[in-house]
Amino acid sequence: MIVESNEHEVERWGRFELVLEGPSEGNPFRDTQLTAHFQYKNKVIKVDGFYDGEGIYRLRFMPDQLGIWRYATHSNHQELNGHTGEFHCVEPSSDNHGPVRVKDDYGFAYEDGKSYIPFGTTCYHWTHNGDESLEELTLQTLKQAPFNKIRMCMLPTHDMNPPALVFEGTCPEDVDKTRFNPSFFRHLEGRLEDLLHLGIEADIVLFHPYDKGYWGFDSMDAEMDCYYLRYVIARLSAYRHVWWSLSNEFDFNKNKTVDDWDRLIQFVQRIDPYQHLRSIHNGTKMYKSSSLYDFTKPWITHQSIQHWDAELTTSWREACHKPVVIDEISYEGNSSRRWGNISGQEMTHRFWEAMSRGGTVGHGESFIDKETRAWISTGGKLYGECIERIAFLREIIEEGPEDWIRAAQEGSYWLHYFGGHQHAYKSFDLPQDTLYRVELIDTWNMIITPLENTWGGSIKIPLPGKPYMALRILKVRT
Amino acid sequence: MIVESNEHEVERWGRFELVLEGPSEGNPFRDTQLTAHFQYKNKVIKVDGFYDGEGIYRLRFMPDQLGIWRYATHSNHQELNGHTGEFHCVEPSSDNHGPVRVKDDYGFAYEDGKSYIPFGTTCYHWTHNGDESLEELTLQTLKQAPFNKIRMCMLPTHDMNPPALVFEGTCPEDVDKTRFNPSFFRHLEGRLEDLLHLGIEADIVLFHPYDKGYWGFDSMDAEMDCYYLRYVIARLSAYRHVWWSLSNEFDFNKNKTVDDWDRLIQFVQRIDPYQHLRSIHNGTKMYKSSSLYDFTKPWITHQSIQHWDAELTTSWREACHKPVVIDEISYEGNSSRRWGNISGQEMTHRFWEAMSRGGTVGHGESFIDKETRAWISTGGKLYGECIERIAFLREIIEEGPEDWIRAAQEGSYWLHYFGGHQHAYKSFDLPQDTLYRVELIDTWNMIITPLENTWGGSIKIPLPGKPYMALRILKVRT
Structure with a gap:
């Protein structure tokens, strides 16, 4: 039975949500199929529902056309099958510009046409540590910072003891990879809402190589990878501000080949009803630029690069006519790791060098001896000298033409x-x-x-x- | 007849000079052959003499063994043929350590074994402008600077009006490339003596691509190139502190191929009695590192590199087991050219980056709005902030082991x-x-x-x- 649907009216690029009651016995995550077709005139979009625990199922949908949308559910369980209804998609509110899309080869824009130029930062696990006050502090920091994108991971690293995971269980011995943890997702979705209100795109990192055999999440088989991806996409894809980063530092994961990544990215491309931005991020020693993924592959929307040399931006544009987003260019800080100890002046320099060449850069910070430490891992406060300079640069860039390289050519x-x-x-x-x-x-x-x-x-x-x-x-x- | 020979005693790695009178009619540079054999026990070295104008011929020789050397001259002119004599080669004076040689793959040492680590600078045309007081100022500057090598050109650029050239004549219309200008060389040799007293090696740049069709020196035929090289080597090779840099930025010279350069370097190798250090210096846009000459070729003694990225030092050592000498790494200054405007801090950084990786770096400076301008072109004063830091680095390096990379491995x-x-x-x-x-x-x-x-x-x-x-x-x- 339908428990509720959130609105009779849903704004364009907002979220319609249908809540159903259904079976809770066995493993509903695995055994219950639930999909729906959403129809606008002659356009039909199929979406996956998901089990949210305690007999509750949800179907989320992001409409992109104004007017009446009708839906019908399909399931292998009678209780969930054949529900129909409709809602009215209305004009978006003033701060809702839709998902970000690639525009004119090298740039981005929201779907309503408003320009979007990424000024990203990275806080890989800011939502994972069960420390609400630290998460609130991170949000306060983000509110005053010049960033409009954040890279954040779904999965924990080998040296974390998070209170909740994507999957049921909290330690390697009791993790059940066939069952998801709805409370982990509800918490994450709350933080995604917070980011949405701050105007910050969520660049979600689906896999990473920092498992080292501890959780086993970096070496799941093809079927399990897709099982995980399908659930994540069913829950999160109706959030207009999500991007899919298939993996961080994919080449450090020795359990997967480039063919595996190609297959997984194409899987995401196939099942994401909204075609959110998709990329994958390299890790190999930064001076070996040949280790970059071949971003000309058609399922890649933009170049998510790790490299310290912003001057190469020009060559990356020439090699692949897609936006250049240098998501890691080293971090301001004083870490002893190679990637985590450049000065604020050097970080500012790299932002300018890349952006003046028509690329964009992601920020990161890793001071290890401050009140909160390692922004890139857990968020907290920012201490770096580059922050106000990035804000200054962002003002200058946003005052200029959308494609400043083309404007120069013209x-x-x-x-x-x-x-x-x-x-x-x-x-x-x-x-x-x-x-x-x-x-x-x-x-x-x-x-x-x-x-x-x-x-x-x-x-x-x-x-x-x-x-x-x-x-x-x-x-x-x- | 013998006019004079400079000494009955010549110190080891000093210069014996035999002065003869001979024909002055016609073109003695081209038409008179003069060579000598210098013999020490069973070792015989053949050297070329040269015409020095006004009926005077000279034969120079640098002995490398203590004891009695005997000589005999050979010529197609009776007056110059069959002169014989001997001199005694004695212990060198305290500041004479012989020519610099490659030592243990990556380093250098004087021939007496004393360590030599290049701290070079560049003043391409400091001896060419006919301004004695500027030359004296340059020498004063060098006396206080931390440099022990200087790159300097034989040939003028297209935009110079020098009072004297290697060849007879002073403008393109009246240059006679079959006749040399002894007074140009005598002046140059005086400056080489000055450098010798300052302990500065003279890295002599034999060709360069900055002619642009003006003098025609960059597009001479193979025979003329060798005619020029033979005269230069006859006059200068007995100076123990000369190095041969076949060309600056060889790849900017469109009149010559790599095969041509190979041939010319091998020619120098064949006729230089003392096997001074030999290299060639690249120019192509610095980020195209593949444009470097293949320094593994056996006639090359060391890698004379132009590149801005000192971090590549490690890879150059791995690619070619010869000393890495980054003769151009950009210049401190405020020129508007890409190569001439880094800060003293950046220059200091590049020196440290390369040297800590087991390479060495050449300095250059190009301020364009000071009392004397463009040190790299004409010498004068130095204004940069890197000078005292290079002196500091040199002290540290010279306090350490000769091969600090090997010492680390050990x-x-x-x-x-x-x-x-x-x-x-x-x-x-x-x-x-x-x-x-x-x-x-x-x-x-x-x-x-x-x-x-x-x-x-x-x-x-x-x-x-x-x-x-x-x-x-x-x-x-x-």
């Missing part, structure tokens, strides 16, 4: 960044017969200094002979 | 450099049962702080969480 806008190069002047050949304003940007001290006059043709712009300078050249509106 | 010495990594601590597994001293080095502020106690086994060393730190770990003498 002669309307340039963002030149000079990094460690401390020029006394720099020459440019701007188009003749067009006037430009020029602004000097001190990326570290966050000062924008408009130069006097307008500029055009062959110009020689004086620079202060200091590192970390940029120039913004803007066409004068006439 | 467990007696480590120089760990952390660059931009700002660790709070760093763990090491040192050999058990051996005691080590540990010193923290602030490479930028030039402070060495010995840590308390001795260390051994698995250790965790506290670090200040700032960039540009290094650790020196030294075995305690027992």
Whole structure:
């Protein structure tokens, strides 16, 4: 029987939820099939339902068209089969712009067309530690930080003792991989709601290689992998702000081949009703750039790269016409690990270097001797010097054209960044017969200094002979 | 007839010089052949003489064995043929250690065994501009600078108007490439003497690609190239401190192929009686590291690299078991060119990064708005912030073992450099049962702080969480 459906009216890209009562004996996660067809005019979308414990089943759906949607359920259990109904999909609220999609090869936009430029951060296990006050602190920090995407894991690492897991059980001996833990998911979904209200996309990392034989989650067989993925997607895909990152540092997982990853990504592509963004993230020693996944494969939506060298952004764009998202570029901090101890100045530099070349960067922080430690693992507070500079950069980027590389090719806008190069002047050949304003940007001290006059043709712009300078050249509106 | 021979006694690795009078009519540079055999016991070395203008011919010879050397001249002119004599080769003076040779694959030493570790700089045309006071200033600067090698060109660039050239003439219209200009060479040789007294090796760049069709020196035919090389080597090879750099940025010269360079380097190898160090220097955009010359070729003595990424030092050592000398790694300065505007801090960083990995680096400076400008072109004064840091690094390196990479492998010495990594601590597994001293080095502020106690086994060393730190770990003498 239908317990409830959440709304007669659901906003576009909001979440319709149908709650049903059904069998609780045996293993309903495995044994009960529940799907529904949602129909808008001649468009039909099939979605999976899921068992939420205690005899409760749910079906979630994210409508993308305004108007009447009708649904009908299907199940191998009589109680769950043949339920029908409808709801009205209405205009989205003002802060709901839909899921993020790839736009014009190298960029992103929300489905309503509003521009989206990723300024990501990473907190792999901020929802896993059972510490509500730390999670609230993380959310407070995120509220004031310049980030609009967060990478977070579904699965624990070998050295964690989380109070709840994706699967039933809390230690390797009692984990039952055929049963999921609804309370783990309900907690996670609460945090996804929090992120949604903060305008932060959730880049969900489905697998990772940090299991080391402890939980066995990195070496499940193909059937079990899909069983897990199907449940996650049934529960979470109706959240408009989720992205699927198939794995972190996939190449560190010796139990799976690239063929396995291809198969799993294609599985996600097949069963996700909404075609959320999909990628996979490399780990191999960063100077071996050839270890990057072949992002030209058609099931990959964007390049989720780990590499320390932001200057390679240009070559990644040339090699694959998909957005460049350097999700790990080293972390600001003082960890003793190779990836976790660059300065705030170096992090700021790498953000500018990549973004001026038309890529985007993900932030991370790993101070090990502060009040809260290792933001990348558990969240907490941020201590780094790069945060306010990333906020400054984000303002500048968002004031500019959506595709600043194309705008440069078209002669309307340039963002030149000079990094460690401390020029006394720099020459440019701007188009003749067009006037430009020029602004000097001190990326570290966050000062924008408009130069006097307008500029055009062959110009020689004086620079202060200091590192970390940029120039913004803007066409004068006439 | 013999006009003079400079000494009856010549010190080892000093210069014997025989001066003869001979024909001045026609083109003696081309038409007069003059060679000599110098014999020590059963060892015979053939050297070329050269015409020095005004009917004067010279034969120079650098003896490398103590004792009596005998010589006999050969010529197609009666006046120059059949002169014989002898001199006594005596112990070298205290600052004469002989020519620099490759030692133990990756290092260098003078021929008497004294260690030599290159700390180079570049002043391509400091001897070409006819400005004696600027040349004296350059020598004053070098006297106080931490450099023991200098890269300098034989040939002018397309945008120079030098008062004298290698060849007769001063402008493209009147240059006669079949005749050399002895006064150009006499001036150059004076400067080589100055460098010798300062203990600075002269890395002589024989060709370069900056001619652009102006002088035609980059597009001479094979015969003319060898004619030029033979004269240069006849005049300069008896100076113990010369090195041969066949070309700067050879790959920018579109008139010559790699086969041409192979042939020319082998020609130098064949005619240089003393087998001075030989290499060739790449220019292609620095991120295309594949453009480096194949330094494993047997006629190459060391890897003369242009690249900005000092971290690749390790891979260059692995690829070719010859000394790594990064002769261009970008210049400190404020030029608008890609290669000429890094900060002193970045330059210092690159020196440490390469040297801690067992390579060496050449310095360059290109400030364009100072009293003297572009040290790399014309010398003058040095303004950079890296100079005193390079001096500090040189002291540290010269206090250490000759091959600090091997010493690390043997467990007696480590120089760990952390660059931009700002660790709070760093763990090491040192050999058990051996005691080590540990010193923290602030490479930028030039402070060495010995840590308390001795260390051994698995250790965790506290670090200040700032960039540009290094650790020196030294075995305690027992």
